[in-house]
Amino acid sequence: MKINYKNVKVIGFDADDTLWVNETYFRDAETEVAKLLSPYETANKIDQELFKMEIKNLPLYGYGIKGFTLSMVEMALEMSNYSISNETISKILNIGKDMLNKPVELLEGVEDTLKSLSQNYKLIVLTKGDLLDQERKLEKSGLMDYFHHIEIMSDKQESNYSKLLNRLEIKPSEFLMVGNSLKSDVLPLVHLKAGAVHIPFHTTWLHEQVENQSPKNQKYATLDRLTDLKALLNQ
Template sequence: MNSEYNDIKVIGFDADDTLWVNETYFREAELEFAKLLSRYETANKIDQELFKMEMKNLLLYGYGVKGFVLSMVEMALELSNNEVSNSTINSILNIGKDMLNKPVELLEGVEEALKTLSNDYRLILVTKGDLLDQERKLKKSGLTDYFHHIEVLSDKQETNYSQLLNHLDIKPSEFLMVGNSLKSDILPLVNIKAKAIHIPFHTTWLHEQVNDDETKDKAYKTLSSLLDLKTLLN
């Protein structure tokens, strides 16, 4: 075992874009939304304004598909000066329903890695977003039995992680977090003296992106897949 991780007893995993595909579906939905509103603005402008609307509504709706859909509806009304048709609103709602009904596509090596790691560590799922949607995806994933604990947080900041670790009686020095988002899965853990491993996904939501100054001198490792995590720890 890599001596750097000798004290690790519990491994936390992010869900979306760490265990299964998620952000890809949001990008596809944004393209469909831009097509629906193309008579009012350019695709680039619609995308920019929708992101602003999501940020404006984040504290009200939280993360997830449902808040995203409400932001699309509000954006459609604003861009059209409240003239958008009922048919278009219905199409926006159907975009959201389609997202919620997507199959769960596991990323490479996920189940194999969880199966192996669960023999030596307590595994917990630490995600954020809409509770019902995350429960649905977890059930469809077939991964539930690998986790000792499942937590859906309203946000992933240092305070959220500290409260969770305290609640589960886990010392930061004994905890390793694995995720695709530097902002949500890596930096908060490094800042509370836990370990973290970054496994990038090919696309990242603008809200989750960080600059080089934020990651400078931060102690975390980057791997290409969960299969590499097995190798690193074993």
């Protein structure tokens, strides 16, 4: 299905795993905590229990590294029947702190693409996660000057996008969202009749995964990399 992008005036970008590396650090942290808890369970079981704990805690902590760290600690306590040492708890907390101190690694071609697009479109960031951490990453990214607006959202449901577009006085027909998650960055916008572009990252959190969408009459584009976006909009 051919999609018309001629009416697009505002482009929204997800941040994590769209502009810079993020999910890779969570996978690395899961590997580390599995090693620490290896006396109690297999790595596969630890991964499963950690995911369950994260989903259980989402309504309380929301998205981000801090909530993830608290979930690692709680899972470790339960898995060890509350016998785990203070030293191991400290090591788990340090895994979270190390994640928060990671450098911001931009994905290939991000800055050049934003610089070019900003000449013809208003660019905004729509990301979810911990406020302080996302502000830190945006500041360290060196990309702040390309964006007219930055919104750190508690969630990315259709209703969240609808309220935000109304508040910013952006018509869905003039808006294009770009992100790595079908669930959070693409399908809600398709339902609002806005434009959407899916740029998959090499790893996706299980909570963000959806079943493969049928390409028949697909109302969003899929690109291999962000640098392909300029060509898509100029077609």
